[in-house]
Amino acid sequence: MAEWQSSAAVSLLLLLLSAFIPPAASEAAGGLLRWASTLHNLPQSNISTWPRAAANGSPCNFVGVSCSAAGDVVRLNLTNSGLNGTLQAFPFSSLPNLTHLELSVNLLTGSIPPEIGLLANLVDLDFSLNQLSGRIPPEIGRLANLQVLHIVENRLTGAIPDEIGRLESITELALYENRLTGPIPSSIGNLTKLARLYLYSNELSGPIPPEIGHLSTALTELFIDTNQLSGPIPASFGNLTKLTTFFIFDNNLSGAIPDEIGNLESLQYLSLHTNNLSGSIPPSLTRLNSLILLHLYSNRLSGPIPPGIGNLDSLADLELSDNRLTGTVPASNTLCGGIQNLTVHSNNFSGSVPTSFKNCTTFIRVRLEDNQFTGNISEDFGIYPNLQYLDLSRNNFHGEVSPSKWVSCPNLATLRISGNRVTGEIPGPIGNHPKLQALDLSSNQLVGQIPLELANLTSLVKLQLSGNQLSGPIPLEIRSLTKLDSLQLASNRLNESIPGSLGELTQLNDLNLSNNQFGDRIPEQLGRLVHLSTLDLSRNSLTGAIPSQLTSLSSLDRNPRGQQDHEQQVLLAPGFDTKIMYSDIVTATDRFDPAHCIGRGGYGTVYRATLPSGIIVAVKKLNCSDDSSEDDESHKEFLREVEALTEIRHRNIVKLYGFCSQSNHSFLVYEYLDRGSLASVLSQDNSGARELDWGKRLNIVRGVAHALSYLHHDCAIPIVHRDVTSNNVLLDRDYEAKVADFGTAKLLSSDSSNWTTQAGTRGYIAPGKMSFV
Numbered sequence: 001m002a003e004w005q006s007s008a009a010v011s012l013l014l015l016l017l018s019a020f021i022p023p024a025a026s027e028a029a030g031g032l033l034r035w036a037s038t039l040h041n042l043p044q045s046n047i048s049t050w051p052r053a054a055a056n057g058s059p060c061n062f063v064g065v066s067c068s069a070a071g072d073v074v075r076l077n078l079t080n081s082g083l084n085g086t087l088q089a090f091p092f093s094s095l096p097n098l099t100h101l102e103l104s105v106n107l108l109t110g111s112i113p114p115e116i117g118l119l120a121n122l123v124d125l126d127f128s129l130n131q132l133s134g135r136i137p138p139e140i141g142r143l144a145n146l147q148v149l150h151i152v153e154n155r156l157t158g159a160i161p162d163e164i165g166r167l168e169s170i171t172e173l174a175l176y177e178n179r180l181t182g183p184i185p186s187s188i189g190n191l192t193k194l195a196r197l198y199l200y201s202n203e204l205s206g207p208i209p210p211e212i213g214h215l216s217t218a219l220t221e222l223f224i225d226t227n228q229l230s231g232p233i234p235a236s237f238g239n240l241t242k243l244t245t246f247f248i249f250d251n252n253l254s255g256a257i258p259d260e261i262g263n264l265e266s267l268q269y270l271s272l273h274t275n276n277l278s279g280s281i282p283p284s285l286t287r288l289n290s291l292i293l294l295h296l297y298s299n300r301l302s303g304p305i306p307p308g309i310g311n312l313d314s315l316a317d318l319e320l321s322d323n324r325l326t327g328t329v330p331a332s333n334t335l336c337g338g339i340q341n342l343t344v345h346s347n348n349f350s351g352s353v354p355t356s357f358k359n360c361t362t363f364i365r366v367r368l369e370d371n372q373f374t375g376n377i378s379e380d381f382g383i384y385p386n387l388q389y390l391d392l393s394r395n396n397f398h399g400e401v402s403p404s405k406w407v408s409c410p411n412l413a414t415l416r417i418s419g420n421r422v423t424g425e426i427p428g429p430i431g432n433h434p435k436l437q438a439l440d441l442s443s444n445q446l447v448g449q450i451p452l453e454l455a456n457l458t459s460l461v462k463l464q465l466s467g468n469q470l471s472g473p474i475p476l477e478i479r480s481l482t483k484l485d486s487l488q489l490a491s492n493r494l495n496e497s498i499p500g501s502l503g504e505l506t507q508l509n510d511l512n513l514s515n516n517q518f519g520d521r522i523p524e525q526l527g528r529l530v531h532l533s534t535l536d537l538s539r540n541s542l543t544g545a546i547p548s549q550l551t552s553l554s555s556l557d558r559n560p561r562g563q564q565d566h567e568q569q570v571l572l573a574p575g576f577d578t579k580i581m582y583s584d585i586v587t588a589t590d591r592f593d594p595a596h597c598i599g600r601g602g603y604g605t606v607y608r609a610t611l612p613s614g615i616i617v618a619v620k621k622l623n624c625s626d627d628s629s630e631d632d633e634s635h636k637e638f639l640r641e642v643e644a645l646t647e648i649r650h651r652n653i654v655k656l657y658g659f660c661s662q663s664n665h666s667f668l669v670y671e672y673l674d675r676g677s678l679a680s681v682l683s684q685d686n687s688g689a690r691e692l693d694w695g696k697r698l699n700i701v702r703g704v705a706h707a708l709s710y711l712h713h714d715c716a717i718p719i720v721h722r723d724v725t726s727n728n729v730l731l732d733r734d735y736e737a738k739v740a741d742f743g744t745a746k747l748l749s750s751d752s753s754n755w756t757t758q759a760g761t762r763g764y765i766a767p768g769k770m771s772f773v
């Protein structure tokens with residue numbers, strides 16, 4: 001196929017063609033072949049057979065081409081055909097009868113040519129999942145027969161042209177995941193056949209045009225979420241009585257939720273979360289009898305939940321958290337018809353939970369934390385076979401942890417009741433939760449011993465029992481909690497000696513046994529906890545020394561002395577056998593002299609430092625400015641990075657050796673990677689980029705994929721990096737990729753329809769958890 005690179009060969013073929021085939025067909029074939037010859041990789045693409053097919057006759061034999069009986073090309077379907085090139089030479093004028101043009105899932109770049117408007121018979125146009133850029137040409141408005149337009153997941157910029165309002169036959173318009181800016185054109189209100197409008201995940205701004213409310217005859221799905229739209233939700237939307245799905249979350253909408261939303265009688269999914277909506281929840285919403293999902297969280301809504309919400313028979317997911325709502329959760333039997341997820345945390349709710357809660361056997365995720373609910377936890381809740389997540393923390397609940405209730409929820413993964421007035425003992429049968437990963441009963445009034453049966457919770461990652469009146473020893477059996485990452489038993493009355501078997505919990509990151517009555521020697525076996533980043537044994541009656549293996553902890557607090565002083569501070573170095581002293585870093589960088597600078601990130605400068613041991617490390621020093629608010633932001637970012645990196649260990653994630661958090665000197669110490677960032681290697685046009693052969697590139701992609709998969713799926717708390725770019729992928733001597741720069745990372749609570757706000761470099765954000773239904 002090498003001859004394909006030669007335009008002389010193409011011309012010869014075209015000449016041959018014109019001798020055998022009718023003029024219209026030969027023009028179409030010639031146009032297609034000419035376009036194919038402009039692709040960068042024709043021989044490797046699925047249309048490499050076109051020339052041979054052409055030699056046999058008309059374009060109708062070309063892979064992907066369909067013709068009418070009359071021999072006109074009517075369909076071109078080259079979905080996922082490995083096409084790398086542009087549309088500039090595409091033979092729009094030679095394909096007047098084309099009804100279907102499908103070029104999705106290729107590597108098409110450049111802009112969409114205005115000649116697209118010549119395809120007057122086009123019914124279906126799909127350019128999705130390419131890398132098309134530039135503006136949508138206004139000429140697209142000439143496609144009066146177009147029914148389906150898909151240009152999703154490209155890099156389109158600029159405003160959506162007003163001419164889009166001329167697509168009078170259109171039923172489905174999908175432009176999501178591009179970089180479109182400007183307002184939504186009001187002319188979309190003319191598209192009376194439009195049933196599905198998907199404009200989400202762009203940068204659209206300005207108000208929502210009220211004209212969209214005119215689409216009452218056909219519109220069933222409206223997705224305009226994840227943009228920068230502002231202003232109110234137009235009252236005219238109350239006319240959209242066929243609408244089943246209405247998503248406008250993650251915008252900047254203000255004003256009240258219009259009463260007219262209550263007219264949308266077909267509505268099943270209504271998501272308005274993460275906006276700036278105020279006022280109260282309109283009582284008219286209680287007329288939405290088909291509603292399955294109602295998300296109003298993260299707004300500024302106030303007032304009570306309208307009582308009738310509890311009568312919506314189909315409601316399965318009600319999320320109202322992070323508002324200023326007051327009153328009680330409506331008492332209603334039907335609320336428990338099929339409700340799975342009820343999150344009302346971080347509001348000002350008070351009173352007891354509805355008595356109907358006892359019967360809500362469909363509960364999966366329930367979050368009531370950070371309110372002022374009252375009631376008895378063992379009497380007001382029932383047995384929930386499907387319950388996975390329950391958080392009642394920081395309310396005014398009392399009562400005991402009933403062995404017959406919580407203990408009969410076999411799917412429970414998270415149980416948090418911290419910061420209430422829970423009394424009594426921790427029941428042994430709580431150990432019958434093979435799936436429990438987080439148990440937080442801290443800051444209550446629990447008494448008695450830590451039950452042996454807790455050792456049966458072999459999935460447990462976090463165990464928090466601090467701030468109670470527990471007594472007796474730590475059971476030796478705790479050694480079976482091998483996945484434990486955090487063990488918080490501070491401020492109780494625990495006594496006897498610390499069991500050496502704690503040393504078997506080698507995944508432990510945080511261990512806090514302070515303010516108890518532990519005696520005897522600090523067990524040497526604690527030296528095996530090489531992943532520890534914080535250890536607090538202070539305020540006990542312990543003797544002996546912290547095992548020498550642990551003297552590199554970031555935060556070390558034990559009886560009787562406090563932390564070492566500033567200049568002597570030893571930095572955290574889990575799994576790193578050399579201690580790093582604060583003064584070593586300062587000396588090795590000549591007090592952060594620019595001569596040692598190897599790069600600058602969003603919020604800091606990176607230095608190369610050779611330690612006295614000869615080991616080279618990279619030191620990222622936080623920017624310090626006089627403006628304290630800016631300082632505060634970068635400090636938060638710093639802590640996020642530390643938090644993210646201390647949680648994780650993976651061969652494709654850059655290793656954090658230590659950190660120092662002082663008001664004047666905050667820095668992170670990382671492993672040093674010889675080859676710097678992927679971006680810098682690719683930009684060295686001769687040496688680096690050539691050295692980086694396809695095998696190595698594939699290996700890099702594989703490494704990054706492993707790292708992201710690990711972050712998303714294997715961490716106790718999923719982490720979304722949110723800024724994966726070639727600048728943040730570093731390469732070691734063997735070109736092994738390591739993902740770095742976690743400044744914008746986001747820890748997702750395991751309870752998460754938490755649709756994160758985006759951060760970092762747009763377009764490179766690793767796919768996070770989608771909240772789609």
Ligand SMILES: *[C@@H]1O[C@H](CO)[C@@H](O)[C@H](O)[C@H]1NC(C)=O
Pocket residue numbers: 077078079102
């Ligand atoms: C286009 O081709 C792809 C791959 O062969 C196929 O999956 C898809 O259904 C086709 N599209 C249409 C509309 O025929």
Ligand SMILES: *[C@@H]1O[C@H](CO)[C@@H](O)[C@H](O)[C@H]1NC(C)=O
Pocket residue numbers: 046078079080081082
């Ligand atoms: C194009 O070729 C690739 C690689 O052989 C194959 O995976 C893909 O399915 C082909 N596409 C079509 C539409 O046949």
Ligand SMILES: *[C@@H]1O[C@H](CO)[C@@H](O)[C@H](O)[C@H]1NC(C)=O
Pocket residue numbers: 040041084085107
């Ligand atoms: C597409 O072609 C361009 C130009 O030859 C090349 O630089 C690029 O690497 C190709 N992309 C892929 C994914 O093959």
Ligand SMILES: *[C@@H]1O[C@H](CO)[C@@H](O)[C@H](O)[C@H]1NC(C)=O
Pocket residue numbers: 068070072096097
């Ligand atoms: C194809 O398009 C040409 C030019 O518009 C037109 O003359 C011809 O009738 C069309 N063929 C069919 C089958 O529609």
Ligand SMILES: *[C@@H]1O[C@H](CO)[C@@H](O)[C@H](O)[C@H]1NC(C)=O
Pocket residue numbers: 165186187188189190211
């Ligand atoms: C389409 O909508 C625009 C703006 O809403 C309006 O000015 C125009 O008259 C409409 N055109 C037609 C043909 O209805």
Ligand SMILES: *[C@@H]1O[C@H](CO)[C@@H](O)[C@H](O)[C@H]1NC(C)=O
Pocket residue numbers: 213216235236237238239260
């Ligand atoms: C649409 O809604 C507006 C405002 O609620 C109303 O004035 C108008 O009459 C409605 N139009 C239709 C066609 O129902």
Ligand SMILES: *[C@@H]1O[C@H](CO)[C@@H](O)[C@H](O)[C@H]1NC(C)=O
Pocket residue numbers: 228230231252254
């Ligand atoms: C949100 O909208 C208000 C006006 O309603 C505007 O002042 C503010 O800058 C917008 N915020 C963002 C983040 O776009």
Ligand SMILES: *[C@@H]1O[C@H](CO)[C@@H](O)[C@H](O)[C@H]1NC(C)=O
Pocket residue numbers: 252254255276278
């Ligand atoms: C939300 O709206 C209020 C006024 O209602 C405004 O003061 C505030 O700036 C808005 N917040 C954002 C983030 O736009």
Ligand SMILES: *[C@@H]1O[C@H](CO)[C@@H](O)[C@H](O)[C@H]1NC(C)=O
Pocket residue numbers: 292293316317340341364365752773
């Ligand atoms: C409720 O939450 C669970 C777990 O997050 C999820 O799988 C389920 O789809 C949610 N139910 C609804 C109706 O959204």
Ligand SMILES: *[C@@H]1O[C@H](CO)[C@@H](O)[C@H](O)[C@H]1NC(C)=O
Pocket residue numbers: 333355356358359
């Ligand atoms: C719970 O369900 C049972 C059986 O369906 C019923 O007898 C009882 O009244 C219900 N309790 C509440 C509080 O709704």
Ligand SMILES: *[C@@H]1O[C@H](CO)[C@@H](O)[C@H](O)[C@H]1NC(C)=O
Pocket residue numbers: 431452453455456
């Ligand atoms: C739970 O713990 C108790 C006491 O340690 C033990 O007897 C029992 O066999 C354990 N049950 C399971 C299911 O492991």
Ligand SMILES: *[C@@H]1O[C@H](CO)[C@@H](O)[C@H](O)[C@H]1NC(C)=O
Pocket residue numbers: 297298321322747748749754
């Ligand atoms: C989403 O996650 C962030 C960070 O974990 C948290 O601050 C926020 O409260 C969460 N929002 C919801 C609605 O869960």
